[in-house]
Amino acid sequence: MSSPRDHVDGAIRQGGPVSSSAPRRRRLLGLDVARGLALFGMVYAHVVPDNGVESIFDGRSAMLFATVSGVSLGLLSGGARRPPRSALPRLARRIAVRGGVLIALGLWFASLATPIATIFDVYGLLFLLAIPLLTLSRRHLALLVVVAALSGPALTGWFAETAAEPASLLHAMTSGEWGGHLGRWLTGHFPVATWSALVIAGLLLARCDLSARSTQAAAIVLGGGSSLLAYSVTASTAETSAAHSNSTWEVLGSGGLAIAIIGALCLALDLAEENGWTAVARLSSPLAAIGSMPLTLYCAHFAVIAVITAPLPLGSDPEQWQSVSLLIAMTALGVAFALLWRRWFRQGPLEWAMSALASPRSSLRARRMDA
Numbered sequence: 001m002s003s004p005r006d007h008v009d010g011a012i013r014q015g016g017p018v019s020s021s022a023p024r025r026r027r028l029l030g031l032d033v034a035r036g037l038a039l040f041g042m043v044y045a046h047v048v049p050d051n052g053v054e055s056i057f058d059g060r061s062a063m064l065f066a067t068v069s070g071v072s073l074g075l076l077s078g079g080a081r082r083p084p085r086s087a088l089p090r091l092a093r094r095i096a097v098r099g100g101v102l103i104a105l106g107l108w109f110a111s112l113a114t115p116i117a118t119i120f121d122v123y124g125l126l127f128l129l130a131i132p133l134l135t136l137s138r139r140h141l142a143l144l145v146v147v148a149a150l151s152g153p154a155l156t157g158w159f160a161e162t163a164a165e166p167a168s169l170l171h172a173m174t175s176g177e178w179g180g181h182l183g184r185w186l187t188g189h190f191p192v193a194t195w196s197a198l199v200i201a202g203l204l205l206a207r208c209d210l211s212a213r214s215t216q217a218a219a220i221v222l223g224g225g226s227s228l229l230a231y232s233v234t235a236s237t238a239e240t241s242a243a244h245s246n247s248t249w250e251v252l253g254s255g256g257l258a259i260a261i262i263g264a265l266c267l268a269l270d271l272a273e274e275n276g277w278t279a280v281a282r283l284s285s286p287l288a289a290i291g292s293m294p295l296t297l298y299c300a301h302f303a304v305i306a307v308i309t310a311p312l313p314l315g316s317d318p319e320q321w322q323s324v325s326l327l328i329a330m331t332a333l334g335v336a337f338a339l340l341w342r343r344w345f346r347q348g349p350l351e352w353a354m355s356a357l358a359s360p361r362s363s364l365r366a367r368r369m370d371a
Contacts, residue, residue, distance in 0.1 A: 028210060029273065030266030031071060033284045036291025037261070038065035043301050043330055046116050049322045059243025059250065062119055062190065063198055064258040065294070069123060070130070070202020071210060071262065077134045080209035085135060092131045097358040099127030105299070107181060114306050115318055117189040120298075125185060125192055126199045133203060141204040148197035149251045155193040156246050159186040194246045198255050205259065210266055219263025226256030289338035293348025297334045304330065 041061025050058070077083050077091050106121025133141065162170045163183060174183035185192050208215045230253030234241040241249040272280035290297055308321050341348060347355060 028075075028266055028269075029281075029284070029288055030264075030269035031068060031210070031262065032288040032291035033265045033269060034064065034262045034291065035068045035294055036287030036289070037265075038062070038068060039290055039294050039297060040287065040331065042298070043334075044327055046301070046305060047322050047326045047330065048324055049319045054243050060254045060257060063195075063251075063254040064261060065119075066123065066126070066195055066198040067202040067205075067255065067258040067262060069126070070199035070204075071206045072202070073127065073130055073134070073199070074203040074206020079206055080212075082135050082137070082207065088131075088135060091134060094358040095127055095131055098354060099124040101354055101357060102127065109302060110181065110184070112306050113314060114302070114309055115316075116302065116305055118302075119190050121181070122185060122188075122190040122192060122195060126196060129192070129196065130199055130203060133200065138204060138207050141200060141207060145197055145201045145204060148193075148200055149255070150248055152191075152194040152197055153246055153248045153251065156187060156191040159191070159193070163187060189244050191246055194251060197251050198258065201255060201259060202262075205262065210262070211270070213267070213270075216263045216267040216270070219259050220267070223256045223259030223261075223263060226252045227254070227260060228256075230256065285339070286335045289342055290334050292342060293338055293351055295354060296348035296350040297338065299350060300334070301330055 038061045041057035042065065044057045045055065045059075045061060048055070073095065076095070078087075083091055102124030103121045104124075106118050106124060109116075109118040109120060133144070136144070159170065162168050163174045163186065165171055170186075173179055174186065184190075205215065205219060208218070210216065210219075230241050230249045233239055234249050234253070239249050240247055241253040243250070243254075268280065269284060271277070272284075305321075308326075309316075312320060338348070345352070
């Protein structure tokens, strides 16, 4: 006989409501495609020469990935229904394991001294900080998104100014090898105070039921409106929404765009599935495949860059190794591997390892693809 604990475990694994009668939640294919698009964009930003010009993927792809990560946290913890407080300790342990692994990977990547700014440890830290938010209502999450978007960049700026003061405690705390990691988290390319708005926004999308047409439409309209407003303001004023400026306008512009993309892709893929538009499914399958194993493929691309740049002195011109041909090779190999792997397994190899650490009882059952 199954126990209440087993019911909670099942709901958590499936991303559905924490209920003894919860059905298995249908996978949101649009979310896989959005994640795959974000992964491709980050690889593009890393390996294609920019010639000093910001590309459409710079900053925006990482913000899309952060927002999708927030959605994933929401689905993992009950989807549209908040988990009961009794389930929070088990959820917290699993999410803490995932966050801890990402922090460890990020710190290791940073120690390799590649020309790539690593984001994994920031994602991991944001996972840990999101744990207390899992039981909040949609109204409170929406309020937090607004507060984080407006105050996060200001807090990041204060951290940067304070850390620059030689006599400040924060300067001492962010000095040295390990202190430098704290400095990255507070004032680097991906400061936690600013990027928290994106993860909370993703969590809010999940709590609003991203499979619902109304939520998808609202994401398109509100996210697109926020993005249009931000880019219109910065185009006509001295304000900036540039990639990694970590301004409120960047959060509203790139973050709003991320929300609109998630809503649009989920709507498009759901409509394609319901109406039998097989061409849409075929066209989106490469992005969906790589989006189903982002940890595996991101680590693989990082390893390739680390090997390529290892012989080069620090500070070398990136154009010595960046090229469009490298992007094509990485993308082709990644898509081929993902499509082949998914024929037999539900999860990528590193995704399975992560699940095994976070949920050892369910990892073997999740290893094989459903018949």
